[in-house]
Amino acid sequence: MTSPFQASSNSSSGIRDLIRHNQDKKSFRKTIEVWIPRFLFLLAFLSVLTTLGILIILLTETIEFFKTVPVLDFFTGTVLKPLSQTPAFGILPLVMGTLVSSGIAILVAGPIGLMAAIYLSEYASRRVRSVLKPALELLAGVPTIVYGFFAFTFVTPLLRQWIPSLEATNILSPGLVMGVMIIPMIASLSEDAMRSVPQAMREGSAALGSTKLETALKVVVPAALSGIIASFVLGISRALGETMIVAIASGSSKNFTFDITESMQTMTAYIVEVTSGDAAAGSTVYYSLYAVAMTLFATTLLMNLLAGKIARKFREVY
Amino acid sequence: MLHTRQSPNSSRIRFRLLADRSAKIVFGAAALFGIVIMGILLVRITTEGLSWVSLDFLTGRFSTSPERAGIMGAVLGTFWLLAVVVPVTMLIGIGSAVYLELYSKNGKIRTFIQTNIGNLAGVPSIVFGILGLTVFVRALGFGSVVLAGGLTLSLLILPIVIVSAQEALRSVPHQLGDASYALGASKWQTIQSVILPVALPTILTGAILALSRAIGETAPLVVLGIPALLIPFPGGILDRFTVLPMQIYYWTLDAALVADYAHLAAAASIVLLISLFLLNGSAIYLRNKYTIKA
Numbered sequence: 001m002t003s004p005f006q007a008s009s010n011s012s013s014g015i016r017d018l019i020r021h022n023q024d025k026k027s028f029r030k031t032i033e034v035w036i037p038r039f040l041f042l043l044a045f046l047s048v049l050t051t052l053g054i055l056i057i058l059l060t061e062t063i064e065f066f067k068t069v070p071v072l073d074f075f076t077g078t079v080l081k082p083l084s085q086t087p088a089f090g091i092l093p094l095v096m097g098t099l100v101s102s103g104i105a106i107l108v109a110g111p112i113g114l115m116a117a118i119y120l121s122e123y124a125s126r127r128v129r130s131v132l133k134p135a136l137e138l139l140a141g142v143p144t145i146v147y148g149f150f151a152f153t154f155v156t157p158l159l160r161q162w163i164p165s166l167e168a169t170n171i172l173s174p175g176l177v178m179g180v181m182i183i184p185m186i187a188s189l190s191e192d193a194m195r196s197v198p199q200a201m202r203e204g205s206a207a208l209g210s211t212k213l214e215t216a217l218k219v220v221v222p223a224a225l226s227g228i229i230a231s232f233v234l235g236i237s238r239a240l241g242e243t244m245i246v247a248i249a250s251g252s253s254k255n256f257t258f259d260i261t262e263s264m265q266t267m268t269a270y271i272v273e274v275t276s277g278d279a280a281a282g283s284t285v286y287y288s289l290y291a292v293a294m295t296l297f298a299t300t301l302l303m304n305l306l307a308g309k310i311a312r313k314f315r316e317v318y
Numbered sequence: 319m320l321h322t323r324q325s326p327n328s329s330r331i332r333f334r335l336l337a338d339r340s341a342k343i344v345f346g347a348a349a350l351f352g353i354v355i356m357g358i359l360l361v362r363i364t365t366e367g368l369s370w371v372s373l374d375f376l377t378g379r380f381s382t383s384p385e386r387a388g389i390m391g392a393v394l395g396t397f398w399l400l401a402v403v404v405p406v407t408m409l410i411g412i413g414s415a416v417y418l419e420l421y422s423k424n425g426k427i428r429t430f431i432q433t434n435i436g437n438l439a440g441v442p443s444i445v446f447g448i449l450g451l452t453v454f455v456r457a458l459g460f461g462s463v464v465l466a467g468g469l470t471l472s473l474l475i476l477p478i479v480i481v482s483a484q485e486a487l488r489s490v491p492h493q494l495g496d497a498s499y500a501l502g503a504s505k506w507q508t509i510q511s512v513i514l515p516v517a518l519p520t521i522l523t524g525a526i527l528a529l530s531r532a533i534g535e536t537a538p539l540v541v542l543g544i545p546a547l548l549i550p551f552p553g554g555i556l557d558r559f560t561v562l563p564m565q566i567y568y569w570t571l572d573a574a575l576v577a578d579y580a581h582l583a584a585a586a587s588i589v590l591l592i593s594l595f596l597l598n599g600s601a602i603y604l605r606n607k608y609t610i611k612a
Contacts, residue, residue: 029504037421043413043414047414050449050476053449054445057452058448111348112348115349116351119345132350132353134602136349139355139356141598142534143534143594144537145566145570146363148567149566149570149583150362153366153570154358154362180355211335216341234440237440243443243537243540247537248571275542293448296442297445300440300442301437301441308436
């Protein structure tokens with residue numbers, strides 16, 4: 001066996017070459033070791049730049065919008081007529097549409113998601129769980145455009161058989177379908193919270209003679225409550241930002257109403273309507289897009305931060 | 319864990335056991351609810367659209383007459399879109415994850431970037447559309463082309479890719495890295511030839527799941543002004559394009575005008591769902607086959 005050292009040790013110049021060669025390799029490697037982390041840091045920093053980009057764009061264009069439309073008129077106006085001769089830019093109809101559809105969604109997904117989570121965490125056997133959880137994951141993987149198609153061509157016609165006054169586009173049907181969409185999210189996050197409740201607490205409850213139901217409702221759910229609430233908040237936030245289901249199934253009437261059988265527009269659907277209508281850049285309608293998007297962005301960001309805060313509080317307990 | 323098996327003689331105990339048993343049924347039904355609805359959705363879309371899925375439909379151009387309409391343009395558009403999204407998200411996603419997990423000290427910068435990524439993951443997709451419209455389509459002047467759509471969707475799914483890649487890196491057993499250092503390897507050598515190869519299957523699983531999110535995404539593309547009109551097949555990343563979700567969107571909207579468009583939307587949904595299920599299935603297969611046994 002001859003190693004490269006022995007082979008080149010025949011002459012002293014060979015050794016010198018080898019040393020120089022190795023030093024070159026070493027300095028090259030050193031340069032890499034120094035520059036790679038810097039390059040990777042730049043890549044990681046891109047996500048910060050994305051956030052900054054969103055903030056700067058939304059803020060500057062929103063300020064531009066508030067130069068033509070007073071802030072107070074925008075946030076308290078109940079009339080939204082962007083394309084009329086005498087345009088009015090009140091965001092309240094959109095806020096109403098968004099809150100009503102998200103409200104319906106959480107009324108569906110909250111109880112069902114929570115009950116599903118209790119079943120998965122407290123009742124289901126390992127085998128049942130291993131089938132149900134991936135199935136719920138699949139449900140979460142269905143694109144929202146397909147849910148929109150389903151709401152518009154199936155759920156709405158079905159509901160109209162029971163509620164004849166229901167309009168062809170209405171806020172009820174997309175709200176219900178959005179609820180189905182966020183069930184997996186609430187179920188899986190709530191289940192995570194419940195599973196992190198120490199087993200000893202369940203055993204203590206069972207030792208006192210509780211049934212599984214009593215243990216679940218009086219011990220596990222209260223102990224996991226902040227995690228469960230956080231999952232609800234995240235679910236609502238997801239519903240607030242959901243676009244395609246409402247854009248397809250809830251129409252574009254900017255009604256300021258509580259009547260869920262009517263067509264209403266959400267903030268997201270308004271953005272879709274304005275951008276697909278080719279509003280001239282620089283017009284007030286164009287800038288209103290950014291003001292609405294800013295409102296949506298701020299609301300969802302606040303809710304996500306809130307959810308994080310609630311969930312962190314819950315982690316401190318154990 | 320039913321410890322009260324012995325003959326329940328008082329009516330109170332009988333009631334409590336009954337409540338427990340009925341609760342199990344009700345909660346189980348709740349867990350099945352979503353799955354049942356998905357079943358209805360699948361059946362509905364299949365009955366509406368399956369007879370419209372044919373070779374002509376898959377390979378045809380877009381057409382205003384429903385009998386001749388096809389989705390080849392949208393399929394090609396998806397491929398070109400992925401040609402932008404895959405390299406961009408893999409490079410930035412894995413790079414960021416390596417930095418956060420293996421280079422950054424547990425300091426303020428790391429916490430800041432990590433919090434930022436978490437918040438970005440919760441931003442509604444339509445807001446990313448507005449970012450893309452303002453920066454890529456208008457300010458940089460790309461127009462509604464593949465590159466603009468691809469970069470926008472890349473930004474949208476990056477948080478998911480980064481977080482899942484971080485989890486994958488974290489799951490690599492410490493001993494492997496330690497052994498590499500003990501042999502005299504430098505940090506980058508260790509990452510490059512020990513840690514990344516071990517973590518790669520898990521990283522890919524997360525990336526594929528994120529990509530399927532990008533393929534099914536519609537809202538940001540609507541905002542970017544992606545058409546579903548009679549446009550030529552895209553041949554590069556600077557061409558105008560459309561994708562399946564956009565096609566489904568416009569066909570659904572126009573179903574009020576041409577009734578058969580509803581069938582086309584359903585047929586396109588079948589194609590979209592099957593591709594997504596195959597993608598997700600392959601990701602899960604990958605995960606199960608290469609799960610690291612530490």
